[in-house]
Amino acid sequence: MQLVQIDMKLNLERMRAAITEWLIKEEMLGDAFFIDIDEWRARGETYGTDSLLVLVFDGSTLHTMLNLGCDTEEFDDLVESFGFWYELGHSWMGFYPIEDYDYSRLTGSYSTKLRDPRWAKKAALVKERAKESCQDCGVKQPLDAHHCYYTTMRQAYEPWEYPLSALRALCRPCHVRREQTEIRLRAFAASLTSDQLDALRPALSHATYWYETAAVFSFLSALGPEERHLQAAMQILRDARNEHD
Structure with a gap:
């Protein structure tokens, strides 16, 4: 049980980093910030006190997205990818563990991780959002879900822990071409300040x-x-x- 709690806490910290990266990418970080649950309780808050972590977003664009009926599919999926769900208040959200979620880190090769059912679920969603067509050439052939970027080695996200916008549905020929193109693009980016x-x-x-x-x-x-x-x-x-x- 103690090991499960440790693994859950590690996932929680990685989710915190992933959400922060996503908010920066989407230009929605604003004044949004995380509060550890002990600090949240110390503030005298009455809601969300049984959560594991709280995100406050008083004036952030995130507030608009969550409270005005905007599409939250990518954000919801990102949170779920780490084994959590959230309770939404007016200007805060509390994160809770998904019951019976396996928080242990997989060992083995990258290809082994791609056989995990959590990756299968994420890949299927990517293809569904692409209407089962290659997002580069439009053909309806067997598709791969391609990671357009990987984050820092420090975080070491699992394949299914990336936001949907980091993934692209590609046919096999476009997948091969895309990987080569992205290598050249990263090399070009290295030449810029x-x-x-x-x-x-x-x-x-x-x-x-x-x-x-x-x-x-x-x-x-x-x-x-x-x-x-x-x-x-x-x-x-x-x-x-x-x-x-």
């Missing part, structure tokens, strides 16, 4: 909001040192805008 990386994502997000993604990439590829290159690149965006209008 942190400031450049911070600027890259919102810049691309902004551009692809107003123009088709293919047009944005064609525009960037057309840029060159001469005026004719600039004019050709600008024409790509003009054509894309006209097609959209």
